[in-house]
Amino acid sequence: MSNVAGDDERDRDGLIEQAAGAHRFRDGHGRVLTHPAWADLDEAGRVEAFERALIVRRVERALDPNGLSATAQIVLARIGAAPWHS
């Protein structure tokens, strides 16, 4: 028998984890779009995603040889700065 409450909690946690990630799609004008997972969260989940992002960005920054989080690397890639991904 499946644990519906447990499944719901895992689904919610997955949305939070995705929203806390740095990847964002862009529209045709290059504008950064809201993450679909963030849009599916309630307000408490969105705040949790914010706090989780603070931790994840700090870990990324600590592990990167140049001290750059994924957010910083995305921005640098957007302005065409090598060697960051495009």
Add this chain to the structure above:
Amino acid sequence: MLDFSVVSDLDVHLAAIAQGDAQAFARWLSGAELRVRESLRSFAAQVDTEAVLQEALLRVWQVAPRVERDGRGDSLLRLAIRIARNLAIDELRRRRPTAVNDDALLAEIDVESTQMRASAPVDPLLRTQIVKCREQLPRKPAAALAARLEAAGGRPDDELAAELGMKINAFLQNFTRARRMLAECLRRAGVDLDAELG
């Protein structure tokens, strides 16, 4: 590798950034990003602060050639916070027009008097400890963490999951496990995440 020396006023990079030096902007970003992100905390329930932050940092690069130092230090950081908050307010108005009367949310923070605490460069010993903790992760959480780090925000999670042969939920659960195990390992090593990684 970039040379990160201890910088208390990130405006030391401003002249080079204004000349289009992306390496200087990288140094500035390393110190400024978390401070700008934290300035968006009051919007976290209403707007996607990650999207707002990325857009704001791109605009900072675009306007930097026109920014003049005002002698009070961290001119570009203070401008970045203003840009980010204004973008957040614009997004909030777009999403919820009735929220514009929420004084608590929209209250202008006093950027001029707000303590400008740029992030210090990462301590090499701390980095060594994090690497040690990372090496102790089980295979699947380690793979999920590595995929996210290598992608550096450039690819969506479903793509990363597929590449690892995982379903998206399994990938996210493995990433969560990696994050928690890393944090626990660091705690056992006496590392205060907020104090040391801020």
